[in-house]
Amino acid sequence: MDKTIALEELQLHLDFFKKMYQVVRIVDPTTKKVLNYNDKSIEYTDGICYSYWENDSMCENCVSMRAFFSKDTVYKLEYLSDKVYMITAIPIRSTDGLVILELLKDVTHTMLIDTEDNEKAHNIKSYISNMNDMVVKDPLTGLYNRRFIDERLPVDIIQSLLNEKPLSIIMTDIDQFKAINDELGHIEGDSKIKQYGEILKSSIRLENDWVARYGGDEFLICLNNTDNDTAYSIAERIRKKIERDMSLNKHGNINITGSFGICTMYKEEMTAEDMMKTADNNLFIAKEKGKNIVIR
Template sequence: MGSKKDGLVKLLNGIKFLEKRYEVMRIVDPTKNKVLSYNDDGVVETDLSCHHFWAKDKACDNCVSMKAYKENDVFIKLEYCNDKVYMATAIPVVIKDITVVVELLKDVTRNMIVVNQEDGEVEIDVHDIINNTNKLLLKDHLTGVFNRRYIDERLQVDMINNTINKETLSLIMADIDFFKKVNDTYGHLAGDYILKEVAKILDGCIRSGKDWVARYGGEEFLVCLPNTKKDIATKIAERMRTKIQDKDFKYEGQNINITTSFGVYSIVSDNDSNLESLINFADKNLYKAKQSGRNQVISSD
């Protein structure tokens, strides 16, 4: 029990830097619908149910924390409560072989625009907007992989898990070589096609349900590999590079040859690291790969 308490304390300390971004940060056990805390006796359930915040007398039908718990992945939803719209992020975290869920609740009411005309010509229910937005919140609309928002939310927690479990976390930054030339030569629709196909290749080279791929911006992608040492991450990046190099990309009857440069950075458990520095190290290795002739993998730890 004491070791679980230590893990919970580390987790609570690890997410303190998010305090200014969220109205509520809490740790819950979705299997019991309880908010967790700790005292001298160890980790304890509080008297507060997790659905109390939403002014409900039973667990939410669309409980995002239970979904995160069951699927071991990060999920986000929008919830309407007391004339406010909240973005709820649920992040599963393993502490000493026991899974809990970090919930981050942010008031996004001011960021929502709802149109409601009394004449009946246009009637938009805020709940419909929320349901549709929930489906789109985490995905890049073009490539279908995760988006920058997902990076900001999920990578923070993977780093916390890495510290608590004393594992190695590896990042891969990938950039399509001479992508501007593709757009200039074949058109932007061809460029969109290349982005989607490259995303499929990257996603096909990782472990489903554990690793993840996100579009970082433009023609850059970020791949996160929890509990993966540098040599393995480098091999994965090399596999990605080879598959892209060898693929016969065809768009409207035209063959397009594509290569990609990769930067790999791996970090062992480290309380002092932050999201920006971790990405920066991987990006520096990507820059070295491009400066050294492109279509190669540069890694470090």
């Protein structure tokens, strides 16, 4: 259900919001830009939304992206400089599309937090971090989950277009995973999924790229500023490492390998669904051609 509000409605209440909240701002969740609202119009600024939290990169659990996709109000806790903030993200309809109103309120004292107690403050910060991780992390592998893919991949696509840099994704899964489960059991099967994910994560640039568990034994790797040839080389390196390092259970005789499908976009408009469909089709071809190969 669409629960957005119109920009004109926002104008009526903006001054009131500023009396209630420490920070009132409008952001474009897809570009991460902070926007100015003047005389019924919105203008882009050079401000980046996540810099407020003293971050050098996008927030993992982006509250504005969640509000953007759900078209509903979303809440989140954040911690900064010994203070706890409640963020309310409200989707706003404008002539330029959907933007997000972010309302930041200091709730430190209402939560009975003693900021002079360093141990308690550290525990609160860890609790908030763990709580935010639960939204976007897969509990088995510790990697990002499908929700993170849905929220983050569209942002990376837009950044790719704006910066005119290539973006590649790799879809991969474990070959004959059902047979592995049948042969070794589900506990060992889960162990193999976890090991597979660890190899994927150790094979990318964590400051630029990310990997998520798409579902079951299937994973998605996102490689920013990476052309098709480089993505192919990375996938080949991972494929060989999996073939070499994923040891067999002493009770099993199944060779554990992985197949890979790649999609690269550069200066062309592809949606997240387009990219995933292309990569998944290439993964299917890899399976048809005998598995344990990379198709691009």
